[in-house]
Amino acid sequence: MWIFQWLHGQSPLFVYLLIPLAPLAGALIAGLFGWKLREQAHWFPILGVALSFVLSLHVLWQSVHGIGFYGNVYTWGVLGSLPVSIGFDIDSLTALMLVVVTFVSLCVHIYTIGYMHDDPGYARFFSYIALFTFSMLMLVMSNNFLQLFFGWEAVGLVSYLLIGFWFTRESANQAAIKAFLVNRVGDFGFLLGIAAIYHYCGSLDYRTVFAAVPGLVGQTVEIIPGAHWSVLTWIAILLFIGAMGKSAQVPLHVWLPESMEGPTPISALIHAATMVTAGIFMVARMSPIYEESTTALSVILLIGAITALSMGLIGLVQNDIKRIIAYSTLSQLGYMTAALGASAFSAAIFHLMTHAFFKALLFLAAGSVIHAMANEQDIRKMGGLRRHMPVTYVTFLIGSLALAGIPPFSGFFSKDLIIEAVGLSHIPGAGWAHAFLVLGVLVTALYTFRMFFLVFHGAPRMDEHTRAHLHESPWVITLPLLALSVPAVYAGWAYVRPVGLGSFLDTSLSIRPGLDTVAEIAAHWHGAWAFVLEGLMAWPFWLALSGIALAAYFYAWHDGVPARLDRALAPFSWILRKKYGFDAFNNGVLVPLALWFGRRFWHQGDEQVIDGWLVNGSAREVGRAALSWRRLQSGYIYHYAFAMIIGLVLFMSYFMIWRG
Numbered sequence: 224m225w226i227f228q229w230l231h232g233q234s235p236l237f238v239y240l241l242i243p244l245a246p247l248a249g250a251l252i253a254g255l256f257g258w259k260l261r262e263q264a265h266w267f268p269i270l271g272v273a274l275s276f277v278l279s280l281h282v283l284w285q286s287v288h289g290i291g292f293y294g295n296v297y298t299w300g301v302l303g304s305l306p307v308s309i310g311f312d313i314d315s316l317t318a319l320m321l322v323v324v325t326f327v328s329l330c331v332h333i334y335t336i337g338y339m340h341d342d343p344g345y346a347r348f349f350s351y352i353a354l355f356t357f358s359m360l361m362l363v364m365s366n367n368f369l370q371l372f373f374g375w376e377a378v379g380l381v382s383y384l385l386i387g388f389w390f391t392r393e394s395a396n397q398a399a400i401k402a403f404l405v406n407r408v409g410d411f412g413f414l415l416g417i418a419a420i421y422h423y424c425g426s427l428d429y430r431t432v433f434a435a436v437p438g439l440v441g442q443t444v445e446i447i448p449g450a451h452w453s454v455l456t457w458i459a460i461l462l463f464i465g466a467m468g469k470s471a472q473v474p475l476h477v478w479l480p481e482s483m484e485g486p487t488p489i490s491a492l493i494h495a496a497t498m499v500t501a502g503i504f505m506v507a508r509m510s511p512i513y514e515e516s517t518t519a520l521s522v523i524l525l526i527g528a529i530t531a532l533s534m535g536l537i538g539l540v541q542n543d544i545k546r547i548i549a550y551s552t553l554s555q556l557g558y559m560t561a562a563l564g565a566s567a568f569s570a571a572i573f574h575l576m577t578h579a580f581f582k583a584l585l586f587l588a589a590g591s592v593i594h595a596m597a598n599e600q601d602i603r604k605m606g607g608l609r610r611h612m613p614v615t616y617v618t619f620l621i622g623s624l625a626l627a628g629i630p631p632f633s634g635f636f637s638k639d640l641i642i643e644a645v646g647l648s649h650i651p652g653a654g655w656a657h658a659f660l661v662l663g664v665l666v667t668a669l670y671t672f673r674m675f676f677l678v679f680h681g682a683p684r685m686d687e688h689t690r691a692h693l694h695e696s697p698w699v700i701t702l703p704l705l706a707l708s709v710p711a712v713y714a715g716w717a718y719v720r721p722v723g724l725g726s727f728l729d730t731s732l733s734i735r736p737g738l739d740t741v742a743e744i745a746a747h748w749h750g751a752w753a754f755v756l757e758g759l760m761a762w763p764f765w766l767a768l769s770g771i772a773l774a775a776y777f778y779a780w781h782d783g784v785p786a787r788l789d790r791a792l793a794p795f796s797w798i799l800r801k802k803y804g805f806d807a808f809n810n811g812v813l814v815p816l817a818l819w820f821g822r823r824f825w826h827q828g829d830e831q832v833i834d835g836w837l838v839n840g841s842a843r844e845v846g847r848a849a850l851s852w853r854r855l856q857s858g859y860i861y862h863y864a865f866a867m868i869i870g871l872v873l874f875m876s877y878f879m880i881w882r883g
Contacts, residue, residue: 235285235292239311242278242321243360245271246328250353257346264346268353269332275360276329279321286318287727293366293430305427312366312429316572316731319722320363320504323576324497326710327583328356330703334587335488337699338594342486348388352492355381359497363504368417368427371505375413375469378498379406385493386485398481405478409468416461423454433511433733440515459512459519466502470556473530477805479553483545487590490545491583494552500575503559507568511733514566520738521651524564528645528656531557531663533803538670540799543600544589547674551626552582554663558641561656566738567644569725574637576722577714581625581634584707588619591696591704592678597689602674607683611693616679618704623675625711627668627767630755636715638664639758640723644740664763668770676779716751724748 249271257264285291295310311317332352339348358381362374387399421427423442424435436455443451466472471479479499483490493499506513506523513519534553541547555578562571593600595612609616625632628639642664646657683690695701721727724745734742748754758764777788789796801807 235290236296238278238281239292239313239364240296242275242282242325243357243364245274245278246353246360247271247357250350250357253346253353254350257350260346262340262345265332265336265349268349269329271353272325272329272332272356275356276322276325279318279325282313283318283322286313286315291315295366305421307369308367308428309370310366310428311364313364314731315727315729316504316507317363319572319576319727321360323579324356324359324363327579327707328352328359328492328497330583330587330706331488331492334491334590334700334703337697338488338590339486344388348385348486348488351381351385351388352489355385355489355492355497359501362501366429368420368429368432372414372417375465375501375505376410378501379403379410379469382406382482382489382493382498385489386482388485388489392484395484398478398484401481402478405475406468409465409475411464412461413465413468416458416465419454419458419461423458429508436511436515453516453518455512456516456518459509459516460522462509462512463502463506463519463523466506466560467526468502469505470499470502470560471530471553472502472526472556472560473533474805476530476534476553477802477809480546480549483543483549487545487586487593490549491586491590494549494582494586499552499556500559500579503556503563503571503575506560506563507572507732510568513563514733514735514738517650520564520566522564524561524645524648524650524656525652527557527560527562527564528652528659529557530554531561532659532666535663535666535670537799537802539666539673540796541670542603544592544602544605544674544678545586545600547602547670548582548585548589551585551667551671554667555582555626558638558660558663561645561660562641564656565641565645565648565650565653565740566734567641567648567741568732568734569728569741570637570640570644570723572728573718573723574634574641576718577625577633577637577711580707580710580714581622581632584618584704584711585622585626587700587707588615588622588704591615591700592619594696594700595693596685597692599685599689602677604684605678606681606685607679608693609679612679612695614695614701614704618701618708619675619679621708621711623671626671627771628664628763629767629771630758630764631712631716633711633713633715635758635764636719636751636754637723639754639761639763640719640741640744642763643744647740647743648738650738661762661766665766665770668767669774672771672774673778676774680779719751719754720748 246268249268252267253260253264260266292311292313295308298306298308300307332349335348335352339345342348355378358374358377360374362371362378365371365374383399383403386402387395389395417427420432423439424432426432426435439454442454444454444457446452446457464475467475479494482493485493513523531554534550534557538547538550538554541550555574559571559574559578562568562574591612592605592608592615595608595615596605599605621632625634628635630636642657642660645653645660648656685693718727723741725732725741726745736742798804
């Protein structure tokens with residue numbers, strides 16, 4: 224294509240700058256001039272993201288041929304001895320993330336034309352999602368922790384705006400605030416980790432910090448007097464707390480299901496390829512740090528495995544189509560996190576990539592269903608949609624099969640690779656983690672195809688008016704579905720060797736030989752087809768088939784069985800519907816405690832100390848002093864003469880008595 228020929232003649236730095244700045248320009252134009260552009264406001268954000276996608280493909284091609292970049296673009300400022308620089312780290316990991324983020328974002332932008340066409344905030348929404356894309360691109364391209372933190376906070380801010388986009392709805396405002404506050408908890412740990420890195424390494428530049436890591440091995444710090452912690456373990460766990468917030472790991476997961484209050488396009492963008500994968504990307508990027516702390520890896524492994532199974536179980540009792548997919552996202556992020564804990568960084572990134580495609584596909588297909596159902600989201604009020612929405616039906620089936628891990632769909636390759644890598648790991652807790660992940664395969668298939676059968680099969684359960692107006696969505700909605708279906712089917716076959724088994728990402732990741740479980744798998748690699756044949760004889764495949772068969776039996780053939788099963792397992796179902804009590808604990812303990820502290824700081828700190836003593840108190844004292852000194856200014860000459868005489872007597876006495 225002519226554009227690639229043109230790119231070959233351009234400065235690499237120009238290309239790298241254009242990738243994040245093109246969506247930013249589209250966001251600014253749509254945001255500032257959307258009132259005038261109105262229904263044409265989508266053109267500039269879409270063109271900006273499309274240009275970023277094409278440029279990202281060029282960067283990926285360069286990365287395949289060993290061309291990269293590491294350096295600063297300019298210095299924004301200097302804080303003491305700390306330069307605040309804007310720079311890029313363009314390697315294979317960055318190139319892969321750029322393509323995934325821009326491709327999914329482009330599909331979401333196109334989809335939004337049809338989905339949000341009649342919304343009064345049409346231009347504002349496009350401005351937000353383009354700004355979101357810019358923020359994520361700055362995050363993945365950064366070469367220092369300050370720029371990483373800028374992108375990290377920017378995606379959090381824009382996600383707050385997008386989750387609360389329909390700000391006239393109280394539930395949307397509450398969900399946005401919840402997402403913002405929970406992420407602040409994680410970000411506080413993340414910021415402490417960055418501060419610790421600067422304290423011990425004297426720099427925030429990636430390469431400088433990674434070069435200093437071997438010198439920190441064996442160093443300890445007393446967080447609690449008498450208790451010695453490894454410096455690298457402490458730093459790694461603090462950084463991971465930030466990842467727990469962004470990538471929604473237990474117990475900082477509670478914000479993600481609530482974020483379904485936002486429009487469906489942003490559900491796909493946040494939960495597929497951007498914000499929630501930021502934590503996974505960050506831990507993979509920081510692999511030189513994490514590989515030096517077995518304790519941190521064990522923590523990550525267990526938290527990921529617990530999240531994968533526990534959040535999948537909640538998905539079994541959800542009835543909102545978007546919330547089911549949201550809990551699926553939590554579960555799949557748990558798989559990625561467990562892979563990071565097993566030092567299978569390339570497997571985690573591979574699942575991040577495949578998950579981005581099929582999860583965006585599922586969210587957008589769910590949006591197509593919601594659009595056809597006049598905004599109804601309860602799967603119990605659907606049914607029989609396959610005859611009315613054939614394109615949505617087929618694409619939803621592709622996404623479901625990929626999510627369930629059925630070969631040859633992409634999710635099979637990445638999920639099986641993670642399970643096998645965790646099974647080979649010797650990190651403490653790996654045995655339990657492997658069992659949780661294997662059991663999670665059954666749960667994933669069950670809740671996924673429960674949703675699929677209730678939505679598309681069986682007798683229609685919607686009202687007559689909705690049923691009479693059922694039809695396939697317009698092409699601007701179905702085209703992104705078809706585009707995402709291709710990598711959902713193809714990406715596993717094509718990229719399991721170069722991405723999943725690490726040959727493409729070798730230069731971006733650092734793995735200790737004794738912990739490299741992916742290398743053990745790669746040593747016995749005989750091709751994608753052999754991997755499939757091996758998978759057909761393994762437990763995960765048969766558990767996935769069992770989950771699909773159970774879902775078909777319960778929800779497609781015997782409608783009365785789930786109700787009887789729910790009554791028989793009432794205590795367990797109650798626990799799942801209560802989401803293990805996380806929300807009850809937060810609302811019953813943490814929120815009142817925070818309000819109590821807030822009111823105390825307000826009344827005693829703000830009103831009494833700051834306003835009462837410091838501000839108003841200082842003003843009162845100045846007034847009193849002024850009134851006292853004012854009495855000396857009487858205007859009578861004999862008063863001033865008397866004061867002069869007294870002053871002269873005191874002055875002479877001082878010299879005669881004390882100085883004489």
